[in-house]
Structures are given as structure tokens and as C-alpha cells.
Amino acid sequence: xxxxxxxxxxxxxxxxxxxxxxxxxxxxxxxxxxxxxxxxxxxxxxxxxxxxxxxxxxxxxxxxxxxxxxxxxxxxxxxxxxxxxxxxxxxxxxxxxxxxxxxxxxxxxxxxxxxxxxxxxxxxxxxxxxxxxxxxxxxxxxxxxxxxxxxxxxxxxxxxxxxxxxxxxxxxxxxxxxxxxxxxxxxxxxxxxxxxxxxxxxxxxxxxxxxxxxxxxxxxxxxxxxxxxxxxxxxxxxxxxxxxxxxxxxxxxxxxxxxxxxxxxxxxxxxxxxxxxxxxxxxxxxxxxxxxxxxxxxxxxxxxxxxxxxxxxxxxxxxxxxxxxxxxxxxxxxxxxxxxxxxxxxxxxxxxxxxxxxxxxxxxxxxxxxxxxxxxxxxxxxxxxxxxxxxxxxxxxxxxxxxxxxxxxxxxxxxxxxxxxxxxxxxxxxxxxxxxxxxxxxxxxxxxxxxxxxxxxxxxxxxxxxxxxxxxxxxxxxxxxxxxxxxxxxxxxxxxxxxxxxxxxxxxxxxxxxxxxxxxxxxxxxxxxxxxxxxxxxxxxxxxxxxxxxxxxxxxxxxxxxxxxxxxxxxxxxxxxxxxxxxxxxxxxxxxxxxxxxxxxxxxxxxxxxxxxxxxxxxxxxxxxxxxxxxxxxxxxxxxxxxxxxxxxxxxxxxxxxxxxxxxxxxxxxxxxxx
Numbered sequence: 001x002x003x004x005x006x007x008x009x010x011x012x013x014x015x016x017x018x019x020x021x022x023x024x025x026x027x028x029x030x031x032x033x034x035x036x037x038x039x040x041x042x043x044x045x046x047x048x049x050x051x052x053x054x055x056x057x058x059x060x061x062x063x064x065x066x067x068x069x070x071x072x073x074x075x076x077x078x079x080x081x082x083x084x085x086x087x088x089x090x091x092x093x094x095x096x097x098x099x100x101x102x103x104x105x106x107x108x109x110x111x112x113x114x115x116x117x118x119x120x121x122x123x124x125x126x127x128x129x130x131x132x133x134x135x136x137x138x139x140x141x142x143x144x145x146x147x148x149x150x151x152x153x154x155x156x157x158x159x160x161x162x163x164x165x166x167x168x169x170x171x172x173x174x175x176x177x178x179x180x181x182x183x184x185x186x187x188x189x190x191x192x193x194x195x196x197x198x199x200x201x202x203x204x205x206x207x208x209x210x211x212x213x214x215x216x217x218x219x220x221x222x223x224x225x226x227x228x229x230x231x232x233x234x235x236x237x238x239x240x241x242x243x244x245x246x247x248x249x250x251x252x253x254x255x256x257x258x259x260x261x262x263x264x265x266x267x268x269x270x271x272x273x274x275x276x277x278x279x280x281x282x283x284x285x286x287x288x289x290x291x292x293x294x295x296x297x298x299x300x301x302x303x304x305x306x307x308x309x310x311x312x313x314x315x316x317x318x319x320x321x322x323x324x325x326x327x328x329x330x331x332x333x334x335x336x337x338x339x340x341x342x343x344x345x346x347x348x349x350x351x352x353x354x355x356x357x358x359x360x361x362x363x364x365x366x367x368x369x370x371x372x373x374x375x376x377x378x379x380x381x382x383x384x385x386x387x388x389x390x391x392x393x394x395x396x397x398x399x400x401x402x403x404x405x406x407x408x409x410x411x412x413x414x415x416x417x418x419x420x421x422x423x424x425x426x427x428x429x430x431x432x433x434x435x436x437x438x439x440x441x442x443x444x445x446x447x448x449x450x451x452x453x454x455x456x457x458x459x460x461x462x463x464x465x466x467x468x469x470x471x472x473x474x475x476x477x478x479x480x481x482x483x484x485x486x487x488x489x490x491x492x493x494x495x496x497x498x499x500x501x502x503x504x505x506x507x508x509x510x511x512x513x514x515x516x517x518x519x520x521x522x523x524x525x526x527x528x529x530x531x532x533x534x535x536x537x538x539x540x541x542x543x544x545x546x547x548x549x550x551x552x553x554x555x556x557x558x559x560x561x562x563x564x565x566x567x568x569x570x571x572x573x574x575x576x577x578x579x580x581x582x583x584x585x586x587x588x589x590x591x592x593x594x595x596x597x598x599x600x601x602x603x604x605x606x607x608x609x610x611x612x613x614x615x616x617x618x619x620x621x622x623x624x625x626x627x628x629x630x631x632x633x634x635x636x637x638x639x640x641x642x643x644x645x646x647x648x649x650x651x652x653x654x655x656x657x658x659x660x661x662x663x664x665x666x667x668x669x670x671x672x673x674x675x
Contacts, residue, residue, distance in 0.1 A: 034111040035059050035103030037083070045120045046091040053082035055115060059103060063110055068100030075099070075117075089119040092159045125159040126222030127210045133227040140198045140287075141235035148180065148230070151189040156210040156224055163212040172205035172227075179204060180230070196232050198287050204230040238284025239339040240292050240332040244276060253284065258330075258345045263352030263397055264320050266443060271313035272305075273398040274345070279312040281332035281341065290334040297329040297342060305347060320349035350396075356446035357392040357404050357439045364390050364437075364452045368423060369459045370430055378414065378421040378454055391419040392439035392448055403443045411435035414454065427456050 036058045044050070059065050059081055067076060076099040077086045083099055101113040136149055156165055167188040171177040179201065183189040188208065206228040213221040238253075245253035260274040271278075283290040294312040296305065305328060307314050312330075326347040333340040365381035366388035377387040393401045406416040408424075414435050415424040421437070433454040440447050 033060055035063065035065055035101065035113055036111075037101070037113055037115060040113065040115050041118070042116070043118045043120055044085075044089055046089045046122050047124055049088045050085045053079075054085050054099075054117070055083045057081045057083060057101065057113075060110075063103045063105050065101055065103050068102045068112065070098065070100040072097045072099070076115075083115060085117065089117070091119045091121040092125065092161075095119050095121075121160060121162050123160050123163060123212060123220050123222070125163075127156040127158040127163070127165055127212050127224045129154075129156045129208070129210070129224055129226040131226055133229060135229045135231065137231045137233050138192070138196065139233050139235055140196045141237060142192050142196060144192055144195060146192050147183070147189050148192050149190040149228070151183070151187050154188040154190065154208060154228075156188075158212055160212065164214075166211050166214055168209045168211075170207040170209060172207055173201075173203070176201070176204045176206065180206065190228070198232050198234040198285070201232050202287075204232070206230075234285050234287025236285055236288055236290075236338050239341045240281040240290075240334060241284045242279070242281045242332060242341060242343040255341060255343050257343055259348075260314070260345070261348045261350060261397055262316060262320065263355075263400065263443060264323055264349050266352070267316050267319040268399045269315075270399065270402070271308075271311075271315055272347075274314065279307070279314060279330060279343075279345065281312070281343075283334060284339075290336055290338075292332045293335060295331050295333070297331045301326060301328055314345065314347075322349075323351060324349045352397055352400070352444040354446060355394055355396045355400075355441070355444040357394050357401075357441050357448045359390075359392045359439065359448055359450040362450060364388060364450060365455070366421060366452060367455045367457070368427060370427060370456055372423050372427050374423055374425060376423045378423070378452075381453075381455060387420050388452070389419050390416070390421060390437050390450065390452060392450075394441055394444065394446070397444070400441055400443050404439050404441050407438055407440070409436045409438050409449070414452075421452060421454075430457050432456070 037055045039055055042054065054076075057065055057078070065078060065081075067078060072094065075085065075087050075094075075097045077084050078101075083101070085097070087097075089097065095118070097117040097119065099115040099117075101115065102109050103111040103113070134149070134153070138148055142148065154167075156167075158165060164186065166185050167182055168185070169177070169180070169182050169190075179192065179194050179196070181191055181193050183191055188210075208226045208228055209223060210225075211221060211223045215221075241253040242255040244256050247253055256276060258274040258276070258279055260272050262268060262272065279294065281292045281294075283292065292312075293309045294307050295309060296307050304316060304318055304320060304326065305314055306317050307330060312332075326345075326349070328345040328347065329342055330345050331340055331342050366378040367381045367384055368376060368378050380386045380388045390406065392404055392406075394404070406419065408414050408416055408421075411433060413423065413425055413427065413433055414421055416422075416437060421435075433456060435452045435454065436449050437452055438447055438449045
């Protein structure tokens with residue numbers, strides 16, 4: 001290598017080494033002339049408050065540092081040579097804070113620095129629904145899997161932008177969770193899962209819950225709730241239903257068919273009585289309740305019958321000359337003509353001659369005050385506030401009940417005024433009177449009779465102590481007490497004690513009679529004493545004749561008398577003592593033609609004869625059911641049946657070979673009913 005080249009290289013190496021030694025010094029000198037910071041990027045969680053300085057600022061001598069115009073307003077401050085964070089960061093307000101530092105020498109900007117603070121999100125806000133309660137109407141005929149409320153209406157808002165929300169549906173109405181559900185845990189759209197039924201669900205309530213964490217126990221975790229109310233709106237799904245219905249379910253009704261009978265040769269002017277009740281239909285959609293109109297579609301009518309389009313009352317337009325059966329198809333149409341139903345009405349025209357009326361009771365009991373003048377109503381002994389009603393009906397032709405007239409056949413003291421009994425002469429003596437009342441059907445010429453027992457006695461009132469006394473005008477207080485004095489005298493207390501003692505004695509006698517009645521045959525077996533026969537039977541007022549039309553449930557009657565009337569009373573007469581004939585003394589004289597085992601319904605009520613009358617006896621709620629208990633009257637062989645095999649069976653027979661209980665049967669009569 002030439003010596004000059006080698007010398008040149010040594011010189012270059014020497015120069016490079018010198019620059020390497022001078023570079024740090026040059027850099028230090030350069031930095032000494034400008035502002036600087038040791039870190040310009042920071043990450044801070046929101047809601048964090050920093051009391052210590054964020055950074056230290058190096059400021060050359062002769063220079064000043066200030067916050068530049070691009071700094072985040074009010075976020076920073078400079079104290080001396082330190083930069084402080086002036087606010088508590090909130091990610092929802094600002095995700096980045098910037099400090100713009102300007103170093104000046106006089107008015108000249110020498111250096112510009114920027115310090116960035118990145119705000120980190122923290123789960124510090126709960127989700128919020130845009131509503132507290134949302135009410136939504138849902139049609140009953142909404143299809144399954146349809147979206148009832150869209151997701152956009154049920155979404156909650158969360159200020160924590162990175163949060164994922166989780167939804168759940170909690171039932172408030174029991175069983176409602178089987179009807180509705182959410183599309184997904186993160187999708188709060190409400191979906192219908194089962195068909196709606198307005199009869200079961202009119203209102204359904206849920207609580208919608210949202211949480212900003214997947215795990216319920218996570219920390220931190222926030223929740224919110226809102227209420228959903230779904231109102232089911234009825235849809236026109238069901239046709240009219242003719243009542244009464246036999247229900248397979250809430251949507252299927254096995255409709256009633258109606259039956260009636262009319263007499264040949266007669267035109268009945270009033271609406272006809274049908275069984276099981278009047279022609280009546282209701283909208284199967286109870287929530288809609290369309291009015292129903294009626295018409296006869298077709299059938300073997302030939303113009304004999306017509307129907308009122310508004311009420312459904314069936315009437316005759318002309319008489320039927322000979323026996324015949326009519327099959328009518330009656331249409332029940334909604335007022336809007338959207339749906340209709342058809343039912344069948346069977347009308348039988350038959351000969352009414354020989355059809356007999358029938359009294360509901362074999363013995364009626366009434367009471368009237370002694371001294372009553374002419375035309376005073378006889379009151380019901382079971383309920384003295386009500387007049388006694390003696391009435392009969394035709395079991396085959398209920399519409400002919402208005403043609404029945406009544407009269408008293410064997411007693412001049414009383415007379416009939418329709419179904420009411422009145423006095424025919426002034427009553428001046430106490431006693432028990434018996435009257436036979438005859439019912440005569442002016443159309444069929446059929447008759448029936450019954451017995452009425454009338455108790456004529458003084459009117460009584462009750463003292464404050466509950467002791468009955470005779471009401472006498474102008475009578476002062478006993479014992480000489482002054483008028484208006486409420487205290488009881490010694491005489492009154494003595495009378496009260498005597499009455500109470502008499503009542504106790506009567507109670508003991510009644511108890512003895514009851515024991516003798518139920519166990520007399522056993523006592524007779526042991527003592528050899530004859531069992532005295534009962535003189536009268538009793539009618540349970542709650543059981544009416546089964547021939548009566550089913551129009552409306554009859555109210556429960558007041559309790560009847562608990563003791564038999566005195567035997568063989570002899571009512572007084574102005575012309576002398578008159579003893580009623582045996583046929584009038586015994587309630588058995590008015591016999592029940594149906595025999596002792598007749599079934600009498602308690603859900604019966606007569607139809608009034610007034611024109612245009614129409615009663616609806618069906619329950620207010622569609623589908624309501626009624627339980628009816630019907631008792632059969634015991635036969636005459638029921639007495640002592642349990643002891644028929646005892647050793648005393650022979651001793652109970654009288655000289656004619658009859659049992660002592662047969663006398664009781666004779667007194668009651670084969671048609672009497674008792675409980």
C-alpha cells in the first residue's frame with residue numbers, strides 16, 4: 001500500500017473517534033437550548049384522580065412554558081416545571097386528553113411539545129330502559145312465533161360503550177312464561193310461543209331485566225328492570241252459541257236443542273215455553289259480545305210459527321188442527337253478519353184433552369190474623385211477610401198455565417183471587433181451618449185439587465226480652481210502671497221466668513217426641529206400648545213439581561214448620577162447629593200423581609202469563625256449570641226397614657195383620673213427599 005493512502009486512512013479514523021466523543025456533548029448542548037419532557041404518552045383509567053404531577057418539564061434558562069391553544073380545555077395545569085392533570089377522567093366524556101406545551105423566549109416560540117393521556121373505560125354506569133312500563137295490545141289471533149314487540153322498542157342503553165347487555169324475562173302473571181319468550185339473551189325481541197286464548201288470558205305481565213355482565217355475581221355489575229303488560233284483544237274466532245252449552249273446551253260448545261208442545265185446535269198468543277229454556281244465543285267471543293239476531297231458516301214450518309228477530313221468542317201464527325211434529329232450524333246471526341250458528345227446535349202439536357194440571361205441593365200452610373175482614377190476604381205460614389201462593393201448572397203444556405183458574409170448593413170462609421187466597425167473611429174465632437182448592441184448566445178441562453191449612457190466631461209482637469205477647473191497644477206497662485219507663489217490674493220478671501220455664505218444658509216434650517218418632521218401634525218392642533201414628537206429612541218447599549218449566553233458579557225457601565199440626569182440629573163457624581171431612585184434614589188428600597218416588601227439581605220456576613215475557617236463566621259467565629242435587633222421596637216401606645228382621649216384627653202387627661207403620665202411610669198418602 002502506498003504510504004500516502006495509509007496515512008489518509010489513519011487520519012480519517014482519528015477524526016471519526018473525535019466525533020464519537022463530541023456527539024453526546026453536542027446533543028446535551030442542543031437539549032439545553034430547548035424544552036423537553038421525559039414521557040409524552042400516558043394511560044389512565046376513568047374516574048381516577050391524580051394528585052401527583054403527571055410529568056416534569058425541562059425548561060432552558062431564559063424560556064417560559066405555557067399551555068397551547070390545542071390543549072383539552074381545563075384538563076391540565078402547569079405549576080412551575082410540572083404538568084398536572086386538572087380533572088378526573090371520564091371515558092364517556094372524553095377518551096383522549098391532550099396537553100399542548102409551548103416554550104417561548106420572549107414572544108418567540110422556541111419549542112412545542114405534546115403530552116397525550118389515553119382514558120381507559122371502566123364499567124361504572126348501569127344500563128337504562130327508555131321506559132318504566134310498556135303496555136302492548138296483542139290480538140288473540142296472533143300467529144305463533146310472531147314478534148309481538150320488536151327489539152328496537154325493548155333495548156336498554158348503557159353509557160359504558162364497550163359493555164355487552166344480557167336480557168331475561170321474568171313472569172309476574174303465573175304461567176305466562178309458557179306464552180312468550182325473548183328471541184335471544186342479547187336480543188330482547190318478544191316472541192309468541194303458544195296460541196292465545198282470551199278466556200284464559202286477558203292481561204299478562206312480565207318484568208324485563210337487563211344486566212351488563214354475563215355472570216350475575218361479577219364485580220362490578222349493574223342491572224335495570226322494566227314492566228311489560230300485554231293486553232290480549234279478543235278476535236272474532238267463535239260463532240254464536242245457543243245456551244245452555246255442553247263444553248268440550250273453551251272454544252267448542254255443543255249447543256242446546258229446544259223442545260216444546262202446543263195443544264191442537266188452539267192458537268197460543270204469548271211466547272211459547274220451551275225446554276231446556278227459551279231460545280237464546282250469545283256471541284262465542286265474550287270479549288266482543290256481538291248482538292245476536294234470530295230467524296227461522298227452513299223446516300217443516302208452513303208458517304205456523306214465527307220468531308222475534310231481536311228476542312228469539314217463538315210464537316204461533318195460527319192453530320194446528322191435528323197432531324203434528326214441526327222441526328224448525330233456527331239461525332242465530334251476529335249483528336255484523338261475520339258468523340252464525342244453527343240449532344233445531346222441535347215443536348209437537350198434540351191433543352190437550354185430558355191433560356191435568358198439577359199442584360206443586362200436597363199441603364199448603366197459611367196464616368191470617370183473628371178479626372180480619374173480607375178480602376184480607378192469607379199469608380204464608382213459613383214467611384208471614386209474604387202472601388200464600390197456591391198454584392198449579394200443566395206438565396205437558398206449560399203455556400196453558402195462564403188458562404188455569406182456582407176456586408175453594410168446601411169452605412165459605414175463604415175464596416181464591418188468582419193464585420192468592422183471601423178471606424170471604426170476617427174471622428171472629430181462632431182455630432185451624434182446612435180448605436180444598438181446585439185448579440181447573442179452561443182449555444184442557446183438566447182439574448186437580450190440594451189442601452190449604454189456615455191458622456187463624458191473634459197477632460203477636462215480641463217484647464224486649466223476646467217473649468211473645470198479645471198486642472192489645474191502650475194497654476199500659478204491667479206493675480204500674482210509668483209510661484216510657486224501660487225498667488222491668490217484679491211482675492214482668494215473674495212472667496218472664498214462668499214463660500222460660502214453659503219453653504224449657506216444651507223443649508223437653510219435643511225432644512221426647514223426636515226420640516219416640518225415631519226409636520219408638522224399639523221402645524215398643526221392649527215396653528209393649530203401641531206406636532201412635534203420625535197424622536200428617538210435610539212438603540219440602542224447596543222441591544217443586546218436576547213438570548214445571550226450567551226458567552230460572554228458584555231462591556232457597558224459608559224453613560218450614562218443624563212440628564206436625566194438632567190432630568183433628570174443629571174450626572169454629574158462625575152457625576155452629578163444623579168439622580172438616582177426613583179428606584180435607586189429611587194432607588194426603590191432595591196426592592202427588594207422580595207417586596212417592598217422584599223426582600222434584602229445585603232449579604225450576606213458573607213462567608209468568610204476561611205477554612212478551614222472556615226470561616233467561618243461564619249463568620252470566622259462558623261455560624259456568626251448576627251442580628244440582630235431587631232427592632227422591634222415601635217409599636212407605638222405609639219405616640223400620642232396618643229392623644224388619646227383629647223379634648218384634650210380629651208384635652207390631654195389629655188385628656188386621658197390618659204393621660203399625662201402615663197407619664202412618666195412610667195418613668201421609670201415597671203421593672206425599674217429606675224429607
